[in-house]
Structure formats: C-alpha cells, structure tokens
Amino acid sequence: MLDKALTGSKGYWIWIFSLLAVIGVGVLSYLHQFDYGLGVTGMSRDVSWGFYISQFTFLVGVAASAVMLIIPYYLHDYKKFGKIVILGEFLAIAAVTMCILFIFVDLGQPMRVMNVILHPTPNSILFWDATVLNGYLFINLIVGWTTLTADRKGVPPPNWVKPFIYLSIPWAVSIHTVTAFLYAGLPGRHFWLTAVMAARFLASAFASGPSLLILLCLIVRKVSKFDPGKEAIQTLGKIVTYAMFANVFLLGLEFFTAFYSQIPGHMHSFVYLYAGLDGYSKLVPLMWISSILAIISLVMLVNPNIRRKENLLATACVMIFISLWIDKGFGLVVGGFVPNMFERVTEYWPSLPETLITLGVWSIGFLILTVLYKIAIAVRERTASWPELH
C-alpha cells in the first residue's frame, strides 16, 4: 500500500519537500548537539529538562487521544466514527514516534539508550514509560495496518486483531498515566507532586488530540475526495468541549489547593508562571495567552450554534491546541523547576539549535502522518462508493 504515498499533486510534493527541508536542518542541528553536548540547549543545572521533554509530554497526550474514537466506535458501536478511526490510529503512530524521538534527543549519552533494556529497572517510572510507549506504537501499527488492509479488500478486519483493538484502550490510558507518574512521584517538586496530575494529563489529552483530529479531518476533506463526515466532526467537537472543561476544572483545583492553603512551596511555581517570581517573568505572557485562549475557545464551544459552524469550530480547535501546547508543552515542565531546590530562580528559554531540533522532530512526525494519511485517504476514496462495511 505504500506506493499510494508516491503519487500526489504538486501541492502534496511541495509539502513533503518542505518537511524534508526542516528535517534536514533539524538533523544538522542534532549532529551539532551530538558533538558538543546538551550545552547547546537552554537547559541548565537548575532547569535540567526543557523543550524536548515537554514536547514529549504533550505528544503522549495527542497519541493517547485515539481512544476517543476507538471507545465510541468499538465499544458503543457508534458507526459515524467508522471512517475516521483509522485517522486517529495513524495520528497515534505519528505522535508516539515523535515522543520516542524527543526522549532520544534529550539523552546525554544516546548511544547507551539500550542500557534501559540491558539493565531493566522496574522501580524507575522511565523504564515503564519506555515499555508502554513502545507497546502502544506496536499495537497501533498492527491495528491500523490490518484494518486498513481489510478495508481495501472490502472485507471486515480479521478476528485476531480485535483483542489488540480492545487492548489499545487501557493501553492508551496507561501511556499518559505513566507519563504523569514521571512527575507526580518526585519528592520536593511541589508543582508536580499532585494526585490529579494523571487525571489532568488525560483531560488535556482528550481535548488537544481530538481538536487536532478535527483540524486534520477538515484538511483531509479539502485536499481529497474523502469526507470524514459532518456528524463525526461534530461529535469530536463535543468530546473536545467536555474534555477541555474537565481540564480547566482540574487546573482550578490546583489553584485552590495552592492558594487557599497558602503553603509557599505549592504557590511558588504558579506565581512564577502567572505573575513572575523575584522579578523573573519570562513565561508570564505565554501562560496568560494560554489562559485567554482557553476561555475564549470554551465560550465558543459551549455554544452549539457556534460549534456547528465548521469554520468557527476549527478556530476554537486551533485556540485549544495552542493553549494546551503552551500549558503542557512548555509551562508544566519548566514550572516544576522554578524555583529550584534552593528556592532561587533560574529561568529557561530554548536555544536556537534546540528549537531547530524540536521543529525537526515535529516535521518527522508530520511526514509520517502525511504518508499514512495519504494511504488511508487513497483507500477511502476508492471504497467511498461501496456500501458500509462494518
């Protein structure tokens, strides 16, 4: 089926080559980092994780969100998602690949990455995270590929793949829960040491992932003859709305605990992120943009009349995606390191090479996504006229 990705319009090839160009720049920047060390990034002794780990954290959520299609379709027999489940699974594959790459580029000694397998250490959450991420990638490859192959032949997917589909549901929850545990189990990092961390991760994931899916569906409809379906998109819109409310609610809980208790350690990171601490306030504008976008998009989404207009829905989805990216793909990780263990402030901002490497990894993800979607669309275009299979 891969051959389907090798034929395309001029626009398709321009897109592919643009991605390849960004990837090329990213690879060159990575070679520089590989040679010099992680000192090329903006990270420091005090803020020892930065952009890479926060992108990883954000993208685990995007990957996990595929269950928001799988649960309604396979568990509740919601037929309208039949055509787009594959888009969710392929998005998951691209997102998990990016996650793994982001962990890899963050390693100080990448050549030793196999040590995690050679010396398995079950008490380390990172060991479990590596395990569940690779497992999730594997499951989605199997499920995505077999269901699509079956579709192309016009037959229902083989029965042996069903257990993998059901397994993918708890597995998706597990990848984001385990990722939250990376943070939520560390003594001395008050900002992360919260029991609702995993719940918040899942809520934000089920808002950011489906909003990206809505945008992708709209793009797919524009560039191809495959229509993901108006109703399917509307249902996704509702999922985004509920999840985003849950996310904002959970964030509100954090604020309450920190500021009503007045325990300094619990307040400091929030103060740093939203108001600035000891005169340091690099992240304040970003965090406010995130909050304002969240509020506007919620006001829009909660109103069914606005949500039903696809261009307005798309606008709200863009806002939610940016808002959550700032919140989780930046503020959450950096905020945990500020103030540092001595209650002093060291700020962080990504460097140029770090940004280029990050863009490179995102482009690899989008390249994978484009190729997979191209194949799925080709199959869907051909079978669009056929009667419903499932």
Next chain:
Amino acid sequence: MSINRRNFLKFAGASTLIGVTGTAVIEKILLTDAEAAVSPGSEALTAKRWAMVIDVSKIKTEDDYKKIIHACHSIHNVPDIGNKKDEVKWIWEEDYEHSFPGVSDEFVPESIEHKSFLLLCNHCAKPACVRVCPTKATFKRPDGIVAMDYHRCIGCRFCMAACPYGARSFNWRDPRPFIKEETKEFPTRMKGVVEKCTFCSERLARGLKPACVEASNGALVFGDLEDPNSEVRKALSAHYTLRRKPEVGTAPSVYYVIGGNEHA
C-alpha cells in the same frame, strides 16, 4: 566495596551474554580501570551507614571554605566551567535561608543568618535519585553511599529532577578542557553524564577520610551512623542538628550543627 565488584561482574557478564556492541566492550575496559582504582584493601574504612556532621561555626574565613571545596574538586577532577548554566559542583557554599528553605526562621541570630553552609549530596538512606534511575547507574551501596557508574549513565537526568537537594550536576559539555590540574588517580567524566559527591569512596577504600573532612580542621566530622561510639554519633548527641528537608522522607545522612553563636 564488594558490591561494586559484584555489580561490575554481573554487568560484564550480562553484556557479553547479550553480545552487545563495541560500546559495551569499551565500557568494560574503562570500568576495569575505575574498579582497579578503588578496589578495597585491608586498610579500608568500613561502616554500616556513612554519615557526616557539619559544624559551620568552626569554619571561620572565606579561605577556609575555599580550602575545603578545593580539596574535593581538585582530587575529583571537577571542572570549573565558569558559567552558571554549565556549572558542575560537588560541594559548595549557600546561605542559611536557601540551604534550609521552608525551615529558616524570620528572626535568627546574625551569626547564622549570614553564615555560609556547605552543601553536598546527602547520601540519603532512601534516595529518590536511586529510585528513579532507569539503568541503575545511580545505586546505593551497603555502606549507605549513593554511588554512580559514569559508564552506564544515559544522561536522562531523571535523577536531577528527583533529587530534592539539587546535589547533582550534568555535564552539558565536555568537562575535560576545564579541569585545571588533572588528577590521574580519579577518572574524568565525559559529556552527557550526571555526577555528584561520592563521600570519597575511593579514599575510604584506601583507609582515608573524605578530602573535605581532612581539609576542614575538625569542622566536618565523618563516621558510622550506626555505631554509637562513632565521631558522628558523639557530635549528634552533643549538639542540636538539622537536616535539609527531612519532610520529603529521603532520610539524609548529612547533619548540620546549628550553634547560634561562636561557642556552640
């Protein structure tokens, strides 16, 4: 010390078994060298749980602090990179307020408020860094020392996020050009790995106390916490002491004498 040897043999065995790449072979050779440097002799100092008591009232001048820090950093090839972002340090000075955040009181005697404390790895009894390390590159020895294998560390920095004391440094770049006088007896580190104080395990193996203790004129006391007659236990029963962030449950093995005046 025997744990080192055993771990090493296990590691070497596993690597050969799985037949991993050339990197592993190189690591083995390097490890053998490092091992040789610290292999125990009969004169080795041993304990059930090594601990330290620091009485900063006995460290008078800025030069005294410098001398202690230099004693450690020079024999362990700790680089002086000269900027805060890439900084590597094993033992350093910090004021009272930032040494004991959350504990420091509003009104304390001047002699304490403006005093520098010496901070280093606490060799915690329940170390968070060991718990999170995905490769066992950071491990706890039976004598309580939290040790590191620089050849196994993958540089994920999970341990830096986990340590509640900011005790760990990462080699953001090749440290070797920044070592003023290289000591041949101790291995240098490469870029991309984490490092920290080792309680001078290599000196203990040769029957010597940690370098900082030796250079401190009696301000730093070192010994076995589980031996009631040890110097640290005597110091602990004679003075009121503090540990950093006891509430996080890592059970630090470094204690600070809070005297309040010069005669404490």
